[in-house]
Amino acid sequence: MTQGHNYVFPVEGERFDEAGKVSVQVKQILKKIGIPDAVLRRAAIAIYESEVNIISYAIHGTASLQVTDDHILIDIQDVGPGITDIEQAMEQGYSTANDHIRAMGFGAGMGLFNIKNCSDIFEMSSEEGKGTHLKITINR
Amino acid sequence: MTLREIAELLDAKILVGGDHLGIEVKTAFSADLMSDVLAFAKPGSIMITGLTNPQIVRIASIVDNSAILVVRGKIPPRETLALAEELDIPVLSTKYILFETSGRLYASGIVGCVRKIEGPESIVPL
Numbered sequence: 701m702t703q704g705h706n707y708v709f710p711v712e713g714e715r716f717d718e719a720g721k722v723s724v725q726v727k728q729i730l731k732k733i734g735i736p737d738a739v740l741r742r743a744a745i746a747i748y749e750s751e752v753n754i755i756s757y758a759i760h761g762t763a764s765l766q767v768t769d770d771h772i773l774i775d776i777q778d779v780g781p782g783i784t785d786i787e788q789a790m791e792q793g794y795s796t797a798n799d800h801i802r803a804m805g806f807g808a809g810m811g812l813f814n815i816k817n818c819s820d821i822f823e824m825s826s827e828e829g830k831g832t833h834l835k836i837t838i839n840r
Numbered sequence: 841m842t843l844r845e846i847a848e849l850l851d852a853k854i855l856v857g858g859d860h861l862g863i864e865v866k867t868a869f870s871a872d873l874m875s876d877v878l879a880f881a882k883p884g885s886i887m888i889t890g891l892t893n894p895q896i897v898r899i900a901s902i903v904d905n906s907a908i909l910v911v912r913g914k915i916p917p918r919e920t921l922a923l924a925e926e927l928d929i930p931v932l933s934t935k936y937i938l939f940e941t942s943g944r945l946y947a948s949g950i951v952g953c954v955r956k957i958e959g960p961e962s963i964v965p966l
Contacts, residue, residue: 717919720898724927727902737883737904744902745878805874805891805899814879 705733705767711754713780716804719755722763723748733767739840742818743772746836749811750776756801757781758831767840774836783826790816790824841865841948843907843930846886849944850934852909856921857930863906869953870942874899881905882953888941892916897923897931905929911938 707729709722723744730740747763754761758780766773783789790812797807816822821837844861847854854861867885871877874895877887883904889896892914900908907930910916915933916924924931934941946952 717894719895720902724898724901741883741903748878748899748902749875804893804895805872805877805889806895808873808875810873810875810879814875817879 705729705765707765709763709765711751711761711763711778713755713757713759713761713778715755716800719752719804719806720748722751726763726765729765730767730772735767735772735840739772739838743774743836743838746774746815746818746838747776749815750774750834750836752801752804752806753811753832754778754780756797756807761831770840772838772840774834774838776834776836777831778833779831782828782830782832783824784828786824786826841945841950843886843932845948846909846945846950847932849948850909850932850936850941852932852934853915855910855915855931855933856924857907857928860907860928860930863930865906865950867953868909868942868945868950869905870938872938877903877905880954880957885953886945886950888938888945890914890938892920894920894923896920897927897929900929901927907932909934909941911936911941 727744758778761778764775792813793809795809801807819836820839823835826832843863865886869881870888881903886907887905888909910933913935
């Protein structure tokens, strides 16, 4: 059993200029660890969309990365309005994005769908008025 | 096609990465929706877009685009170009519109990252 790598990155709401920063950093970290390109790409995409979600909808949040012998574990937690209807939010094309989000090339209702597609295991829970929690597992 | 040939074909300005014009490009993905680029673009492809914010560079870095080709004569702001320098991603700008740009490249042998999406159509609510 080797020691896992653990990282926590804060993400601030409404900082549209920073979208993707954590993702680019994570990609570099995973590359250094020696994760294959096809796998680290899925992790980077999942984190990118998660960052955009926090920036677009939440007050603030964190993206945590843990790399074990077998998995890449990504934990996204935010403090924000939460999601009322998770099933609806998961639908491709469903979005509550405003014009600002759309002008950046996001907010077309693809985010959660993209995240799920990049995950081997995807779990989401949300509490209205409190926030949303995503647990993403990607096999190495 | 090399980036140089693409730039010549589209009469494009090279804004970043003039020393990378020998890069060989075989595939492309055209979109103004960055989530779709994340979902469908393949490593080595050229991103063709009308967006100019710094996100296009971060996205290109994540999906390993070989270069970014900005259409409709748009010149990205300084912060976008500075990030492209930093992440070493060439940026070109052409006055051709997205349709013309894609068509000219396709006619010259560049193909899309995917031809069609797999699975069912997605219904987009109003």
